[in-house]
Amino acid sequence: MTTAAGIRRQVQRDSDRLAFDVRRVREDFPILKQRVNGRPLVFLDSAASAQKPRAVIRAVQQCYEREYANIHRGVYFLSERATELFEGARVKVQRFLGAREAREIIFVRGATEAINLVAQTYGRKFLNRADEVVLSTLEHHSNIVPWQMLRDEKGLTLRIIPIDDSGALRMEEYEKLLGTRTKLVAVTHCSNALGIVTPVKEIIRLAHEKGIPVLVDGCQAVPHMPVDVRDLDCDFYVFSGHKLYGPSGIGALYGKAALLEAMPPYQGGGDMISTVTFEKTEYNVIPHKFEAGTPNIAGAIGLGAAIDYVSGLGFDEIVDHEQELLEYATEALAETNSLRLFGTVEDKVCILSFIIEGVHPHDIGTILDHEGIAIRAGHHCAQPLMDRFGVTATARASFGLYNTREDVDALVAGVRKAVEFFG
Amino acid sequence: MTFDLRELYQEVILDHAKQPRNFGHPPACNRQAKGHNPLCGDRLTVYLTIEDGVVTDAAFEGAGCAISMASASLMTEMVKNKTEAEAHSLFELFHALVAGDQGENAENAGDGADLGKLAVFSGVREYPVRVKCATLPWHAFAAALKGKQDDVTTEE
Numbered sequence: 001m002t003t004a005a006g007i008r009r010q011v012q013r014d015s016d017r018l019a020f021d022v023r024r025v026r027e028d029f030p031i032l033k034q035r036v037n038g039r040p041l042v043f044l045d046s047a048a049s050a051q052k053p054r055a056v057i058r059a060v061q062q063c064y065e066r067e068y069a070n071i072h073r074g075v076y077f078l079s080e081r082a083t084e085l086f087e088g089a090r091v092k093v094q095r096f097l098g099a100r101e102a103r104e105i106i107f108v109r110g111a112t113e114a115i116n117l118v119a120q121t122y123g124r125k126f127l128n129r130a131d132e133v134v135l136s137t138l139e140h141h142s143n144i145v146p147w148q149m150l151r152d153e154k155g156l157t158l159r160i161i162p163i164d165d166s167g168a169l170r171m172e173e174y175e176k177l178l179g180t181r182t183k184l185v186a187v188t189h190c191s192n193a194l195g196i197v198t199p200v201k202e203i204i205r206l207a208h209e210k211g212i213p214v215l216v217d218g219c220q221a222v223p224h225m226p227v228d229v230r231d232l233d234c235d236f237y238v239f240s241g242h243k244l245y246g247p248s249g250i251g252a253l254y255g256k257a258a259l260l261e262a263m264p265p266y267q268g269g270g271d272m273i274s275t276v277t278f279e280k281t282e283y284n285v286i287p288h289k290f291e292a293g294t295p296n297i298a299g300a301i302g303l304g305a306a307i308d309y310v311s312g313l314g315f316d317e318i319v320d321h322e323q324e325l326l327e328y329a330t331e332a333l334a335e336t337n338s339l340r341l342f343g344t345v346e347d348k349v350c351i352l353s354f355i356i357e358g359v360h361p362h363d364i365g366t367i368l369d370h371e372g373i374a375i376r377a378g379h380h381c382a383q384p385l386m387d388r389f390g391v392t393a394t395a396r397a398s399f400g401l402y403n404t405r406e407d408v409d410a411l412v413a414g415v416r417k418a419v420e421f422f423g
Numbered sequence: 424m425t426f427d428l429r430e431l432y433q434e435v436i437l438d439h440a441k442q443p444r445n446f447g448h449p450p451a452c453n454r455q456a457k458g459h460n461p462l463c464g465d466r467l468t469v470y471l472t473i474e475d476g477v478v479t480d481a482a483f484e485g486a487g488c489a490i491s492m493a494s495a496s497l498m499t500e501m502v503k504n505k506t507e508a509e510a511h512s513l514f515e516l517f518h519a520l521v522a523g524d525q526g527e528n529a530e531n532a533g534d535g536a537d538l539g540k541l542a543v544f545s546g547v548r549e550y551p552v553r554v555k556c557a558t559l560p561w562h563a564f565a566a567a568l569k570g571k572q573d574d575v576t577t578e579e
C-alpha cells in the first residue's frame with residue numbers, strides 16, 4: 001500500500017529502525033517462550049486477551065506478598081499502603097486516558113460491566129419510552145445486549161449505523177439516525193472482529209451538535225493507539241485491562257464528572273455509602289458511589305503496571321511496529337488463493353479476519369493449532385456483523401506489541417497448509 | 424501433514440465433508456429439527472422420514488466445519504433403515520466415542536448397535552472443543568425423533 005500514511009510510516013520506521021526491539025520486548029513475556037505441539041508458540045489471539053509482561057505479574061505478586069490489605073478502611077500501615085497503590089492505579093488510568101480528574105475513573109470488572117453500569121444507571125434514569133439509542137453494526141455483543149435489556153425494560157428503540165462492504169461505518173446514514181428521540185450513541189472505537197478504527201471523534205462531534213451523549217467502547221483501541229478522552233470529548237469511555245496486557249477481572253469506566261454525579265448508584269454495599277441508617281442511606285461521592293464492595297485490588301494495581309509498561313515502550317513505537325506488521329500480513333495473506341479478507345479499510349489496528357473458500361474457520365484453527373499457532377475462529381461475539389457479511393464465522397489473527405514478522409510467516413504458511421489439506 | 428491431524432481428519436471424513444451425502448430437503452420427510460452451535464454459529468437442519476417406527480430416509484442441510492458436515496453426512500447414511508430405538512442407541516455409542524466418556528452412556532449404549540463407519544470419528548476425542556462439532560447433527564437428529572419443534576443447541 002503506497003498511501004501517504006504508509007510512506008510516512010516507512011520514513012519514520014527507517015529513521016528509528018532500532019528503537020523498538022521486539023526481541024527484547026518478547027523477553028518481557030514469559031509465556032511466549034512456551035512450545036505448543038512441539039513448536040514455538042505463535043500467539044495471534046491478543047484481541048481476545050493479551051499476554052502479560054513480567055512487570056504486571058510482579059506487581060500482582062508483590063501486592064499479595066508485601067502490600068495487601070483491604071482498602072479505604074484500615075487505620076494501619078498495610079491498609080494505607082494498599083489504598084495508596086489502588087488510588088495510584090486510578091491516577092495512572094486517568095493520565096493514560098487524558099481524563100481531567102481521577103474521580104472520573106470507575107474501576108469495574110471490564111468493558112462488559114462498564115457498559116452494563118451505564119445502561120443500568122444512566123440509561124435507567126435518563127432514557128424513557130420511545131427514546132432511541134444508536135449503536136453500530138460493528139459492535140461486540142457486550143455493547144448490544146445491555147441496550148437490548150434496557151430496551152425491553154423501557155420500550156426504547158435501537159437504531160443501527162450500517163456499514164459498507166469494506167466494513168466502514170456509513171457516516172451519512174449515521175447523521176440521518178440522529179434525531180430528537182436519540183438519547184445516547186454507543187459505538188466501538190475499534191472493531192474486535194475486523195480491526196477497523198471508527199471515526200469516533202466525528203461521531204461524537206455530530207452527536208454533540210444535537211446534545212446527545214456518546215459512549216465509546218475502547219477495548220480494542222487502548223492497546224494499540226494513544227487515546228485522549230478530552231480531545232475526543234466522549235461522555236463515557238470503557239475498556240478491559242486484560243486486553244491491555246493487564247490482569248483479567250479489572251477494567252475502567254471513564255465518565256465526565258457531571259454525568260457520573262447525576263447518575264444513581266449501580267450496586268449497593270460497602271464503600272459506596274457515606275452514612276447508613278435503616279431509614280436512609282447517603283451515597284458516597286464519585287468514584288466510590290459506583291464501587292460497592294471490596295474491589296479487585298491487586299487487579300487494579302496490575303492494570304497500573306500494565307499502563308506503565310505500555311507507556312514505557314511508547315505508542316509511537318507500538319503503532320509503528322504494529323502497523324508494519326499489519327501491512328506485511330495483509331499483503332502476505334492477500335496472495336493466498338481463495339482467501340477473502342474482511343475489513344479492508346485504511347485505518348485499522350492489526351487484526352486480520354478472513355475466510356477461505358472450502359475451508360471452515362474452525363478447521364483452519366485446528367490445523368494452525370497443530371503448528372503451535374493460536375488464532376480465533378468463530379463469530380467473535382459480533383453475530384450481527386457476521387450476518388451483515390453473510391458468514392457464520394471467520395478466522396481471526398490479532399497481533400500485539402510482541403508479535404513479529406516471523407509470526408506472520410508462520411500464519412501464512414499454516415493457512416496455506418490448511419488450503420492444501422482440504423483442497 | 425503430521426500424523427495426528429490425519430487421526431482427526433481421516434480420509435472418510437474429508438471425503439464426506441467435501442461431498443456430503445443425503446444433502447437436501449426430501450419433500451416426503453415427516454420430521455425435522457434444527458441444530459445450532461452457538462460457539463461457532465454453525466447451523467444445520469435434519470430431515471427424517473419415519474414409517475412404523477423405522478427411519479426410512481434421513482437427510483440434512485446446512486453449513487459448518489469439516490467435522491460437523493462429515494458427521495451429518497455419515498449419520499444420515501448410518502441411521503437409515505434403523506428403528507428409532509436402534510438409531511438412538513447408535514447416538515449414545517457415537518457420543519461415548521467422541522466425548523470419550525466411560526460412564527453410564529458407554530455401558531448402556533449400543534444395545535445391538537454397531538458404530539460401523541462412524542468409528543472414523545475416534546480422533547475427535549483428542550480435541551475437546553471439536554466434540555460439539557461432531558455431535559451437533561446428532562442432537563438435531565434426536566430432537567427430530569422426538570418431534571421437537573424448537574431449535575436445539577449443543578449447549579443443552
Ligand SMILES: Cc1ncc(COP(=O)(O)O)c(C=O)c1O
Nearest residue numbers: 110111112140142192217219240
Ligand atoms: C470491542 C469489545 N468490546 C467489549 C468487549 C468485552 O470485554 P470484556 O469481556 O473484557 O468485558 C470486548 C472483548 O471481548 C471487545 O473486543
